[in-house]
Amino acid sequence: MELEQIFQDKIDKEIRIEPKDWMPEKYRQTLIRQISQHAHSEIVGMLPEGNWITRAPSLRRKAILLAKVQDEAGHGLYLYSAAETLGISRDEMTAQLLSGKAKYSSIFNYPTLSWADMGVIGWLVDGAAIMNQVPLCRTSYGPYARAMVRVCKEESFHQRQGFEILLTLSKGTDAQRKMAQDAINRWWWPSIMMFGPKDDESPNSVLSMKWKIKRFSNDELRQKFIDVCAEQVKVLGFTLPDPDLKWNEERGHYDFGTINWDEFWQVIQGNGPCNKERLDARKKAWEEGAWVREAATAYAEKKRVKNTLRVA
Amino acid sequence: MHLNINNLLSLADDALILGHRNSEWCGHGPVLEQDIAISNIALDYIGLARNLYQHAATLINAGATEDTLAYLRDVIDFKNHLIVELPNGDWAQTILRIFFFSQYQRLRYQQLLLDTDKQIAAIAEKSLKEITYHIRWSTDWVLRLGDGTAESKARMIKAADYLWPYTEELFVDGFITKREWLATIEPVFLEATLALPSTKQLLQKGIEGEHTEHLGYILAEMQYLQRAYPNSEW
Numbered sequence A: 001m002e003l004e005q006i007f008q009d010k011i012d013k014e015i016r017i018e019p020k021d022w023m024p025e026k027y028r029q030t031l032i033r034q035i036s037q038h039a040h041s042e043i044v045g046m047l048p049e050g051n052w053i054t055r056a057p058s059l060r061r062k063a064i065l066l067a068k069v070q071d072e073a074g075h076g077l078y079l080y081s082a083a084e085t086l087g088i089s090r091d092e093m094t095a096q097l098l099s100g101k102a103k104y105s106s107i108f109n110y111p112t113l114s115w116a117d118m119g120v121i122g123w124l125v126d127g128a129a130i131m132n133q134v135p136l137c138r139t140s141y142g143p144y145a146r147a148m149v150r151v152c153k154e155e156s157f158h159q160r161q162g163f164e165i166l167l168t169l170s171k172g173t174d175a176q177r178k179m180a181q182d183a184i185n186r187w188w189w190p191s192i193m194m195f196g197p198k199d200d201e202s203p204n205s206v207l208s209m210k211w212k213i214k215r216f217s218n219d220e221l222r223q224k225f226i227d228v229c230a231e232q233v234k235v236l237g238f239t240l241p242d243p244d245l246k247w248n249e250e251r252g253h254y255d256f257g258t259i260n261w262d263e264f265w266q267v268i269q270g271n272g273p274c275n276k277e278r279l280d281a282r283k284k285a286w287e288e289g290a291w292v293r294e295a296a297t298a299y300a301e302k303k304r305v306k307n308t309l310r311v312a
Numbered sequence B: 001m002h003l004n005i006n007n008l009l010s011l012a013d014d015a016l017i018l019g020h021r022n023s024e025w026c027g028h029g030p031v032l033e034q035d036i037a038i039s040n041i042a043l044d045y046i047g048l049a050r051n052l053y054q055h056a057a058t059l060i061n062a063g064a065t066e067d068t069l070a071y072l073r074d075v076i077d078f079k080n081h082l083i084v085e086l087p088n089g090d091w092a093q094t095i096l097r098i099f100f101f102s103q104y105q106r107l108r109y110q111q112l113l114l115d116t117d118k119q120i121a122a123i124a125e126k127s128l129k130e131i132t133y134h135i136r137w138s139t140d141w142v143l144r145l146g147d148g149t150a151e152s153k154a155r156m157i158k159a160a161d162y163l164w165p166y167t168e169e170l171f172v173d174g175f176i177t178k179r180e181w182l183a184t185i186e187p188v189f190l191e192a193t194l195a196l197p198s199t200k201q202l203l204q205k206g207i208e209g210e211h212t213e214h215l216g217y218i219l220a221e222m223q224y225l226q227r228a229y230p231n232s233e234w
């Protein structure tokens, strides 16, 4: 049997592909692109919420938010490690992020303008991430699937804390309710864009489905997410900014309005409100950290030499 | 030994303000693992501040809560040491401050283990575990940077020169002597091939509410929502 056939048989039988197994080059490249993009999203995603850590309105909220943003760093770490098993280093991936070659989730190119954004990001952005990521716990590449199991456990806490922020605001003053509705209005459309382009415009999807990297299409997941949020928003007593959002008895789903795909592509191409700021922040951290990393390496090397001398 | 309320608030304010400063690194650390580590340390400090404020609130009564104490007092009421409110500076200054302050904290919280207020003693016991970790972590960094590259050493010297005068204030209330604190600093500096800076006295006293100009900005940022939307639940 040909290697490619053996590989596809494993996939079809739901046997995980592991780092040392043979795999088509395209499978490897697709995974590197997807996992590193996911890792970058976790890291860049720290910035919009990190923006509010020093301004959180209570000590409890401050601690929760800080823990949450720190979790995202942990997710980045698991995912970079998973990608490294495919033969790319973290430094190479970082270089690709900073040069603009690698992408990250466009949602993080929107600004966080009020405290309510912390609620909405948890509810909608982490919520959409969960919708995307739960199926990835069964993705065909072993290290990626295992990383996702760890990630997903923490994401559900993220979503809950976000929803709880909004629930508190919904019971609060008029000013707080206004703040929350405004945040929902700003984040709703970008959130449903997180599932990616429409199925017929998603070039990588067919192969990813065949290789069971992906198990559901973009549109399937998006519909599922909209159905859930349309109900949850009622609990909050707020509205989603879509006049066409309506339950369709026949389809058993919510119908929704037209997504502004032009905005989606604009943001991907770097023209979102915060693309430059996000990337600049990552570059600054990386460049200003260079001497720290060099010192750590130099010290470790000195230690190693000393220890070898001692042993010898 | 028994703490008065000002002593208690001073401990809490130290923890909150240093936690706040360290949390500014979240998302901006020099390497991912250290971003996580410093966020962890910030979380420890904020957790400690919460425990202390909650306890202080029960002693103060009159509607005080952890949040009224953190969010509704102004600069002149804060009783933290000046060293914790200074800007982070670079990584050298950040880790060296944690090192200096954690060594002081360990001595201080060891005393608090014996406090007649059982609640204080319990808080001290819990935080000593964290402080021990902060010391180990920051000691590693003092060694790495002090004995790393020429640049890292130069930055450590600069950071030490900057922070050193502010360490004097840790001893003015008489709980800890400079001698016992120095005994924890000297061996690490020696191993890190760093010299101790020469001391200069500072006139300001944070624990009596005489702060640097930095604290006002920290509070303006930290307290903004509570001030802009008073009497709201968050």
Ligand SMILES: [Fe+2]
Pocket: A042, A071, A072, A075, A151, A155
């Ligand atoms: Fe995450």
Ligand SMILES: [Fe+2]
Pocket: A042, A075, A129, A133, A151
């Ligand atoms: Fe994620």
Ligand SMILES: [Fe+2]
Pocket: A072, A126, A154, A155, A158
């Ligand atoms: Fe998350």
